[in-house]
Amino acid sequence: MEQLIVEATVENLERVTDFIIESLEERNCKPKIIMQMELVIEELFVNVAHYAYKPNVGQCTVQREIEEEPRAITITFIDSGMPYNPLEHEDPDTSLGVEEREIGGLGIFLVKKNVDKITYEHKDGQNVLRLTKLF
Amino acid sequence: MEVKKELQGTTLTVQISGRLDASNAAELTKELNTSLNGVKDLILDFNGLEYVASAGLRVLLTAQKRMNKQGSMKIRNVSDTVMEVLEMTGFADLMNIEQ
Numbered sequence: 001m002e003q004l005i006v007e008a009t010v011e012n013l014e015r016v017t018d019f020i021i022e023s024l025e026e027r028n029c030k031p032k033i034i035m036q037m038e039l040v041i042e043e044l045f046v047n048v049a050h051y052a053y054k055p056n057v058g059q060c061t062v063q064r065e066i067e068e069e070p071r072a073i074t075i076t077f078i079d080s081g082m083p084y085n086p087l088e089h090e091d092p093d094t095s096l097g098v099e100e101r102e103i104g105g106l107g108i109f110l111v112k113k114n115v116d117k118i119t120y121e122h123k124d125g126q127n128v129l130r131l132t133k134l135f
Numbered sequence: 136m137e138v139k140k141e142l143q144g145t146t147l148t149v150q151i152s153g154r155l156d157a158s159n160a161a162e163l164t165k166e167l168n169t170s171l172n173g174v175k176d177l178i179l180d181f182n183g184l185e186y187v188a189s190a191g192l193r194v195l196l197t198a199q200k201r202m203n204k205q206g207s208m209k210i211r212n213v214s215d216t217v218m219e220v221l222e223m224t225g226f227a228d229l230m231n232i233e234q
Contacts, residue, residue, distance in 0.1 A: 010158055035186065035216045042188045046157040094225025098199050106224055107189035113223050 001065045008049045008060040008079060016045050016062050020075060023064055024135065027071070033135045036114040037073075043107035044077050044086075044129060052081025052127065072116070076130045084127060085120045087112075137183075138166050145175040145206070152183030155191035163194050171198075175206035182212035187220050199230055209233055 004019045006012040020041055024034055048060045063076040086108045092101070111131070112118060118131040136153040147170060155163065171177065177198065195210075202208035211233040213221065221227040 013156075013158060032216070032219075035219075038186065039188055039220065042156055046188075046190070092224075096225075098196070098203060098229050101196060101225075101229065103193045103196055106192050110189055110220065110223060 001063055003061055003063040005059055005061045007057055008045070008052060008081075009057060010046060010049050013042060013045055013049070016060075017041050019062060020064055020073070023066060024073060027066070027135075029135045033133070037133060040111050040114050040131065040133070041075070043111045044131075047086060047107060048077060048079045048081065048127075051084065052079045054082075070134055072132050072134045074130060074132045076128060078129075079127050080125055081127065083122045085122070086129070087118065087120050136163070138163060140166070140170055142170070142174070145173060146178065147171070147174040147176070148178040148180055150180040150182065152181075152185075154186040155184060155194070156186065156188045157190040160190035160194050163191070164197065167194070167198055171201060171205070174202075177202050177206070177208045179208065179210045180212055181210060181214065181217060184214060184217055187217050189224075192220070192224060192226060195226065195230070207231070 004016065006015055017038055020037060021034055024037060045060065052058060058079060058081055061078040065074045067074070089105055089108050091109050092105045115131040116134050121128050136151065136155055136159045139150040141148045151163065199208050209231045213232055213234065218227065221232070
């Protein structure tokens with residue numbers, strides 16, 4: 001397992017994305033999967049950056065683990081901000097018309113759609129969000 | 136992200152290329168807010184747009200809501216990867232997408 005600890009700010013999104021994506025590119029992961037992972041990382045990390053420590057800034061730990069057979073990456077986001085389980089957020093109703101659609105809740109919905117497994121726990125005062133993607 | 140705008144009569148074409156994400160969605164909102172007065176037809180040209188995240192989708196939805204009141208909005212030249220995100224979220228059905 002390798003990890004990266006950064007200040008949870010939108011400016012650090014690229015560092016976090018690179019940290020994950022480089023490990024996938026080294027393994028010749030398909031571009032489609034890479035795009036899906038970029039999306040997942042952005043939505044989760046930006047959530048932490050925007051809300052976890054509001055109005056202050058705190059740290060986010062990002063861990064990556066690669067497994068073989070089946071080939072999968074497991075990514076864990078850990079922050080010590082306000083307890084928040086994004087998986088409890090109700091999915092947006094994608095069948096609604098433009099006027100009824102709300103401007104929110106899309107990020108976590110995209111995350112759920114693009115991973116094979118995702119779990120949340122609040123442990124030792126920390127939010128721990130772990131996801132696995134087969135590739 | 137790079138944004139280019141062209142106004143012809145009451146038709147505004149906005150070319151958006153690169154990546155539309157949380158780091159620049161506010162910039163696009165600002166660009167649209169300042170140019171939509173009097174526009175009847177908004178064309179968003181996604182030629183060269185490689186990536187869109189939920190922050191970008193929010194801008195699109197806001198623009199669609201506004202254009203429903205004052206005219207129409209059309210999106211063209213959508214790449215496969217961007218289309219995938221639009222389809223996943225149901226946006227492909229909400230918006231007029233020219234393929």
